[in-house]
Every structure is written in C-alpha cells, then in structure tokens.
Amino acid sequence: MKYLFILILISGFFTGCSPSSEDGGKGGKPTNSAVTTSGPKTTAPAPGTSSVAAAKVPEGEVILDSFEVGTDVYVRALMVDKGGNALWVGTSVGVLEIGLNKHEVRNTFTRAQGLANEYVFAIGQDQEGYLWFGTNAGGASRYKDGKWKTYFPMHGLADYWVYSFAQHPKGDFWIGTWAGVNRMDLKSGHMETFVNELVNEWVYAMVIDSKNRIWFGTEGGISRLDGTVWQSWTHKDGLGGENMSNLQPSTNTGLGTRRRHDLGIFNAGEPTYNPNYVFSLALEQADVIWAGTWGGGVSRFDGKKWTNYLKKDGLPGNVVYSLVIDQKGRIWAGTDNGIGVFEGGGWKVFPEENVFMNQHFYSITVTPKGEIWAGTRGKVIRIGRANADKE
Numbered sequence: 243m244k245y246l247f248i249l250i251l252i253s254g255f256f257t258g259c260s261p262s263s264e265d266g267g268k269g270g271k272p273t274n275s276a277v278t279t280s281g282p283k284t285t286a287p288a289p290g291t292s293s294v295a296a297a298k299v300p301e302g303e304v305i306l307d308s309f310e311v312g313t314d315v316y317v318r319a320l321m322v323d324k325g326g327n328a329l330w331v332g333t334s335v336g337v338l339e340i341g342l343n344k345h346e347v348r349n350t351f352t353r354a355q356g357l358a359n360e361y362v363f364a365i366g367q368d369q370e371g372y373l374w375f376g377t378n379a380g381g382a383s384r385y386k387d388g389k390w391k392t393y394f395p396m397h398g399l400a401d402y403w404v405y406s407f408a409q410h411p412k413g414d415f416w417i418g419t420w421a422g423v424n425r426m427d428l429k430s431g432h433m434e435t436f437v438n439e440l441v442n443e444w445v446y447a448m449v450i451d452s453k454n455r456i457w458f459g460t461e462g463g464i465s466r467l468d469g470t471v472w473q474s475w476t477h478k479d480g481l482g483g484e485n486m487s488n489l490q491p492s493t494n495t496g497l498g499t500r501r502r503h504d505l506g507i508f509n510a511g512e513p514t515y516n517p518n519y520v521f522s523l524a525l526e527q528a529d530v531i532w533a534g535t536w537g538g539g540v541s542r543f544d545g546k547k548w549t550n551y552l553k554k555d556g557l558p559g560n561v562v563y564s565l566v567i568d569q570k571g572r573i574w575a576g577t578d579n580g581i582g583v584f585e586g587g588g589w590k591v592f593p594e595e596n597v598f599m600n601q602h603f604y605s606i607t608v609t610p611k612g613e614i615w616a617g618t619r620g621k622v623i624r625i626g627r628a629n630a631d632k633e
Contacts, residue, residue: 482517
C-alpha cells in the first residue's frame with residue numbers, strides 16, 4: 243500500500259545544536275534562548291513506499307512502508323497517544339499527528355499553531371490527556387483541544403532545552419532538561435528542580451517502574467529516585483560495554499560544560515565513545531532496565547548486575563539512540579547503524595539484509611496493534627506483519 247505524508251512546516255534556523263551534528267557535523271548549545279526563523283519553507287516529500295517491503299525479518303514481519311518527511315528533516319520523537327488512535331511525530335521542523343487507522347496526516351503543528359519551537363526532541367502525555375512537546379531552546383509546550391500553553395524557566399522550568407517526560411502514578415509530572423529535572427504539580431503548576439541529586443544534569447530519558455521508582459538516563463550515567471533516596475550507576479559499576487574498537491573518548495562531559503556542548507558522536511569524522519552517556523531507557527517486566535548508550539551499546543540491569551551488548555553480540559551499532567519493548571517482550575533498538583531486535587537471548591539485525599546500514603534511528607515506538615514505527619533522517623519506517631493490513 244502506498245502512502246504520502248504531505249508536510250507544510252516552518253523550518254527554523256538554529257544558531258545552536260543542529261540535528262546534523264549526530265550524523266557527524268558539529269553543533270553547540272547557544273548561550274542564550276534566542277531562536278530566529280528563516281521564514282516559511284514548504285516540504286513536499288515524494289511518495290513513501292519502501293523498496294524493501296519484502297525483506298525477511300524475525301517472525302514473518304516486514305517493512306510495510308517508508309514515509310518520507312523531507313530530505314533534511316530529522317524525526318526525533320515518536321509517541322502513540324493514550325487512546326491508541328494517533329501517532330505523534332516530533333521532527334526538526336514541527337509536529338505531525340498521524341491517524342493510525344488510515345495513516346493520514348490529521349494535523350501539522352509549528353509556531354504558527356502555537357508550538358514554542360519547531361525542533362521537537364520529546365513528546366509525552368499526562369494523565370489529563372495533555373500532550374507535551376519538549377523543544378530545542380523553546381521550553382515545553384502543552385497542547386489539548388486546540389489550546390496551547392508554553393513553559394519557560396520564568397515559569398519554573400529548569401532549562402529551555404527539554405528532552406524527556408514521565409508521569410508518576412501519584413500524579414507528579416516529570417520533565418527532563420539539560421539543566422536537571424523538574425517535578426511538576428499539574429494542579430498548581432508549581433515546579434521543583436533537582437540537579438545535585440542526579441549523577442549528571444543532562445537528562446535524556448526517564449522511566450518509572452512497578453515500585454514507583456523513577457530512573458533517569460543522563461549524560462553521566464543513570465540515577466534512580468526511590469521515594470526520597472537517590473542512587474546512581476556509571477560505567478565503573480558496569481553500565482555500558484567496553485571500548486572494543488578503541489574509539490576516541492568523547493569530550494562531552496555534561497556537567498560543567500554548559501558554555502559549549504556538542505551533540506555529535508563524531509570527532510574529525512571518527513566515532514567516539516562515552517559509555518556513561520545514556521540516550522534512552524526501556525522498562526521490561528520485573529523492573530529490568532534497558533539502557534541505550536553512546537558507544538557502549540545496550541546495557542541490561544536486573545537490579546544486581548549489568549549485562550552489556552555490543553556489535554560483537556549482534557547489535558547493529560554501538561551508539562543506541564532509542565529503545566522500545568513490544569507486546570512479545572522483544573527489545574527494539576534504534577542505533578547509528580540501523581535497527582536491532584533482541585529475542586531468544588540474542589540480537590538480530592533488522593532486517594537480516596541490514597538495508598538501514600549507516601542510518602541513524604533516533605526514535606522508535608510500538609502501537610497497540612504491535613507495529614513498530616522508527617524515525618530517522620528524512621523518513622519514518624513502519625514495521626509489521628505482512629498481511630496485517632488485510633486482517
């Protein structure tokens with residue numbers, strides 16, 4: 243089946259970190275919050291059918307479609323809403339709402355509609371149904387029923403750069419930024435900031451386990467809040483695989499480098515290594531934590547010990563941007579060298595031919611139907627059973 247995503251988005255010009263930095267370019271965090279636009283830009287992607295739809299993958303699943311979103315557009319966040327009816331796509335030029343039944347674009351959101359900044363790194367949803375968008379230098383924008391509200395540091399937000407969201411079962415809403423994490427009372431709007439309690443202030447991922455403990459993936463390791471008790475883990479504790487390829491150590495250290503921060507995973511064109519840098523987290527049953535690292539592959543923590551998986555173990559790439567666990571308990575990883583799937587105790591490249599070699603998959607999610615959607619530069623991939631659309 244053929245699909246076409248038609249996007250009419252305003253593309254912002256950013257003086258700070260750029261999406262291309264993670265593909266080998268250079269970018270740094272600006273020292274102020276000013277963001278300017280270069281004016282309207284219309285992107286009209288080509289029809290989005292995948293040339294690899296028949297590729298063999300585990301359990302008979304195939305790459306169903308490849309939806310084009312624009313050559314230089316980065317898909318940084320994917321989330322299915324609580325109703326399971328829509329996929330929300332956060333890109334470097336705005337947000338898309340995609341109907342999951344017909345795969346049609348229902349809405350596009352840019353600054354013209356109320357979004358604080360077009361470059362969206364994170365999407366979340368709270369218990370009241372509000373959608374939250376974490377942006378690059380634009381704070382956090384909240385949306386519901388056509389109404390927008392944006393939160394900046396003057397409202398209590400820790401930083402203008404927002405990278406993750408999580409809702410605690412007791413009601414508090416957590417917001418991860420480049421300057422610590424906020425705990426927000428949704429009724430009053432009051433925000434409390436935690437910085438020194440974290441192993442590192444750059445918070446990229448959060449998950450909440452069955453014991454209501456909050457896990458934070460940061461640029462310097464993983465922290466956990468258990469009630470009022472904080473605990474942290476780093477490479478010294480077993481997080482992140484060893485530097486088997488003798489890559490250059492990354493100069494990014496997070497805390498203390500606020501004047502210059504580079505998102506790039508390369509140095510002079512060569513990949514670098516920082517096993518403490520956690521891009522993503524996923525929670526398995528029995529509160530097993532999975533973490534995607536920068537050069538240290540995927541790490542699994544069962545509460546007692548860390549197990550690390552690298553390319554030598556079948557993972558397609560050692561830089562792991564995104565993780566999700568599907569209904570069958572398989573772990574899907576978006577890496578700097580395609581997609582990997584963990585099942586039966588081992589990793590497999592997805593698909594076996596690795597048609598996504600050297601492609602960076604920054605975001606990945608699963609739908610109620612069990613389909614996997616993965617975002618990269620220029621497109622979103624839909625993966626599922628070959629006959630699912632006919633059932």
